[in-house]
Amino acid sequence: MNIIRIPALTTNYIWLLYNYRNECIIIDPGETIQILNILNKFKFKLRAILLTHNHSDHVNGVDTLIQYFPKTTVYGPMETKNSGAKILVSEGDYFTLLQKKFTVLNLSGHTLGHIGFYSEPWLFCGDTVFSAGCGKIYDGTIRHMYESFIKIKNLPHNTLIFSGHEYTLSNLKFATFVLPQDQFITNYYKKIIKLRENNQPTVPTTIKLELTINPFFRCNHLDIKKSLNLSPDIKEEWQIFYELRKKKDSF
Numbered sequence: 001m002n003i004i005r006i007p008a009l010t011t012n013y014i015w016l017l018y019n020y021r022n023e024c025i026i027i028d029p030g031e032t033i034q035i036l037n038i039l040n041k042f043k044f045k046l047r048a049i050l051l052t053h054n055h056s057d058h059v060n061g062v063d064t065l066i067q068y069f070p071k072t073t074v075y076g077p078m079e080t081k082n083s084g085a086k087i088l089v090s091e092g093d094y095f096t097l098l099q100k101k102f103t104v105l106n107l108s109g110h111t112l113g114h115i116g117f118y119s120e121p122w123l124f125c126g127d128t129v130f131s132a133g134c135g136k137i138y139d140g141t142i143r144h145m146y147e148s149f150i151k152i153k154n155l156p157h158n159t160l161i162f163s164g165h166e167y168t169l170s171n172l173k174f175a176t177f178v179l180p181q182d183q184f185i186t187n188y189y190k191k192i193i194k195l196r197e198n199n200q201p202t203v204p205t206t207i208k209l210e211l212t213i214n215p216f217f218r219c220n221h222l223d224i225k226k227s228l229n230l231s232p233d234i235k236e237e238w239q240i241f242y243e244l245r246k247k248k249d250s251f
C-alpha cells in the first residue's frame with residue numbers, strides 16, 4: 001500500500017492510499033479538484049472515503065466524489081452523518097479495506113465526535129495531533145483532548161502520524177517559547193524553517209519524534225511549568241495540558 005499526500009485549501013492535507021490494483025481510499029476530502037486529477041491520472045478506483053470529523057475543510061469534497069463514484073463507501077463518526085457518512089463508526093470498530101485492517105479510535109477533543117483511523121503502522125488523526133502541536137478545542141473538551149493524546153502516546157512509537165494540516169512551523173515557534181532550553185527542538189525548528197521556505201512538507205511525523213518535540217506530549221516538563229507560570233495548585237498533567245492549550249490560543 002502506498003500513500004499520496006494531497007495539499008488542499010490553504011493548510012490541509014488530504015491522504016490517498018492505494019494498492020497494487022490501483023484501488024484507493026481517501027481520508028478527509030475537503031475539496032475535490034486535485035483528487036479528481038489524481039484519480040484520473042493514475043486510473044485509481046475509489047473504494048472508500050474515511051472522515052475523521054465534521055469540519056467543512058475535511059468533508060466538503062464527499063458529495064462530488066460520490067457523484068463521480070457512486071459505489072464508494074463513506075465511513076465516519078456520527079457527527080458526519082449529514083456530510084455523507086453511510087457507515088457510522090466509533091471506538092473499537094474495525095473493518096478491512098484494500099486488504100488492510102483499520103481500527104477506529106475515539107479521538108474526541110477538537111470536536112466532540114472526532115475519531116482516528118489506525119492501520120499499523122499508520123494513524124490518520126485528523127485535527128487531533130499536529131507535528132509539534134495540538135488541535136484547537138471546538139465543541140470537544142480539553143479533558144477529552146488530553147485523553148486522546150494519552151491514547152496516541154500508547155500506540156507503538158514507530159507509528160506514523162498523518163495529520164490534517166501543515167502547522168509545524170508555527171507550532172515549533174510556540175514549542176521553543178515554552179521549552180527554550182531544549183536544543184533538540186531549537187535545531188529541529190531551524191530544519192523546519194528551511195523545509196518550509198522550500199515549500200516542503202513536514203508531515204507525516206512519528207510518535208517517537210512527537211514525544212521529543214511536541215510540548216503537549218511533555219506537559220510535566222519543568223521548563224513548561226515555569227514558562228506557564230503555573231500556580232502550585234496545578235499538579236495534574238491534564239491541568240497543565242489545559243494551561244498549555246490556553247497559552248497557545250493567545251500566543
Ligand SMILES: [Zn+2]
Nearest residue numbers: 053055110127
Ligand atoms: Zn477541524
